[in-house]
Amino acid sequence: MMNIGLLAVDSNYPNIALMKISAWHKLQGDNVEWYNPFTHYDKVYMAKVFSFTEDYIQYITNTDCVEKGGTGYDIGKNLPEVIDRMQPDYSMYPSIDQKTAYGFLTRGCPNRCKWCIVPRKEGKIQPYMDVEEIAINGRNNLILMDNNVLASDYGLEQIEKIVRMKLRVDFNQALDARLVTDDIAKLLAKVKWIKRIRFGCDTPGQIAECERATSLIDKYGYKGEYFFYCILLEDFKESFNRVNHWRNKGRRFLPHAQPYRDLDNPRQIIPQWQKDVAGWADKKWIFRTCEFKDFEPRKGFKCKEYL
Ligand code: SF4
Numbered sequence: 401m402m403n404i405g406l407l408a409v410d411s412n413y414p415n416i417a418l419m420k421i422s423a424w425h426k427l428q429g430d431n432v433e434w435y436n437p438f439t440h441y442d443k444v445y446m447a448k449v450f451s452f453t454e455d456y457i458q459y460i461t462n463t464d465c466v467e468k469g470g471t472g473y474d475i476g477k478n479l480p481e482v483i484d485r486m487q488p489d490y491s492m493y494p495s496i497d498q499k500t501a502y503g504f505l506t507r508g509c510p511n512r513c514k515w516c517i518v519p520r521k522e523g524k525i526q527p528y529m530d531v532e533e534i535a536i537n538g539r540n541n542l543i544l545m546d547n548n549v550l551a552s553d554y555g556l557e558q559i560e561k562i563v564r565m566k567l568r569v570d571f572n573q574a575l576d577a578r579l580v581t582d583d584i585a586k587l588l589a590k591v592k593w594i595k596r597i598r599f600g601c602d603t604p605g606q607i608a609e610c611e612r613a614t615s616l617i618d619k620y621g622y623k624g625e626y627f628f629y630c631i632l633l634e635d636f637k638e639s640f641n642r643v644n645h646w647r648n649k650g651r652r653f654l655p656h657a658q659p660y661r662d663l664d665n666p667r668q669i670i671p672q673w674q675k676d677v678a679g680w681a682d683k684k685w686i687f688r689t690c691e692f693k694d695f696e697p698r699k700g701f702k703c704k705e706y707l
Contacts, residue, residue, distance in 0.1 A: 402428070402442040405435035405463065406492070409446055410453035410472060416502050416545075417469060417479055418447050419488030426489060434492070437462060448472030451663045475521045475663075487536055501539035504528050505558045509548040511576075513602065515631055515660050518547045527554040531561050541594055542569045550579040556587070563590045570594040574629050577606060580613035589620030596625040601655065604638060607645050614653075628655045630681075632674040636706060639674075643681050644692060651688075657681040673706055 404425045406418045422432045435444055441463040446456060447470040460466055469477050478484065488503075490496050508522040525548060534542055542562075549555035549571060562569055569591060577599045580588070588597065597617065599610050614626050628646055632639040639657075646655040659674040680695045680703065681687050693704035 402430040403440065404430050404432045405439065405441040405444040406432065407435035407444060407446045407456060409448040409456045409470075411449045413449070414488075414493045414496055414502055415447050415449070415470075416488050418445060419490065419492050419502075420479060420483050420486040421445050422489035422492050423486040424483045427486075432489070432492075435460075443467060445469065446473075450661075452661055452666055452668070471517065471521060471663075475517060487533070490539075497541075499539055500541045500543060501534050501536060502543045502545070503534035504545050505531060505534075506546050506549055506552045506555045510551050511548065515602070515633065517663055522547070525552045525555075527552065531558050531565065531567065535565065535567055540567050542567055543594075544569055544571050545573050546571055547573050548576050548579075550575050550584060556584070559587055559591065563587065566592065568592045568594050570596070571598060574598040574600040574627075575613075576600060577609040577613035580609075580616060582616060585613065585616035586620045589617050589622045593624055596627045596654075597622070598627040598629065601628040601642060601646075602631045602633075604642060607642060624652070626653050628653070630655050630657050632657055632659045632677060634660075636673050636677075640677055640692065640706070643677060647687065647691075654684065654687075655681055676703055676706070 402425065406422060408415050408418060425432050435441070437458065439462065443465045444460060444463040444467070446466060446468045448455065448468070449470050450472045453472060468474070469479070505528060506525050507528045508525040509516075509518045510525050512519045531542070534544075546555065549559070570593065575598065599613065601607060601610050610628060630639070630643045643655045643657050646653045657678040659670045659678055662668040676695070676697045677692070679697050680690070680692055686695065693702065693707055695703045697703065
């Protein structure tokens with residue numbers, strides 16, 4: 401029996417890879433726990449999600465072997481197939497409720513947006529899992545992390561299955577509005593969404609596509625919320641207008657501003673205007689009550705100076 405330590409270096413968000421590693425080791429009869437510096441381990445798995453976060457600073461000596469993984473260490477490294485096929489060991493995260501499951505139906509994306517790591521990391525889109533493999537043991541609320549599920553016929557079939565099985569879902573990495581046809585809008589309106597439908601709104605052209613997609617879905621009876629991931633690129637005016645566009649649409653439409661992260665440049669400095677746009681848009685109560693020009697992120701500085 402081995403003693404296994406798991407260490408999530410930079411994120412408290414449930415880490416599916418670590419949960420699968422845990423499941424696989426427990427199947428071998430090993431003991432698995434969150435890493436602590438006072439126990440001796442046969443193996444410690446370290447997972448790092450982001451390249452721009454701090455690494456674990458202490459040198460780890462209380463283990464015979466360390467295995468590092470995750471995009472923050474190496475974008476080319478994947479779990480071995482036998483581990484990847486495991487069901488996540490949800491018991492590692494007591495905060496995940498008994499009705500929630502995490503997973504992917506597809507991996508990859510056919511597009512190549514210049515700010516995005518997915519095509520480099522996962523390649524072209526391909527089927528990955530069946531929704532029945534994810535919705536296990538009565539876990540009927542699914543957090544699905546597909547990057548572009550609508551770009552895959554298999555993905556669309558899976559969404560039909562989700563409707564038939566009456567599962568609740570959140571595609572938390574967003575859908576691509578350009579791919580929403582009339583038929584797809586009808587299908588999406590039938591899905592039981594956890595809280596909201598998310599779209600990417602990363603370019604000026606995507607505003608019109610998001611408008612088109614959301615009104616089609618509304619036409620088929622959807623009454624819930626929409627959420628728009630808006631990447632902040634070089635151009636303040638363009639980025640700001642794209643985020644601000646959704647402010648006039650009312651309560652059902654909520655943008656989320658994300659400063660661009662250059663994964664090849666760990667020393668990248670996020671411009672102050674991007675921090676301020678995100679600080680304004682990403683706090684719902686500020687965004688709803690205050691125009692950007694009146695937002696005062698620091699004493700004596702109002703954002704109207706940017707405009
Ligand atoms: S469509 Fe989305 S997942 Fe695909 S490359 Fe662009 S940003 Fe990345």
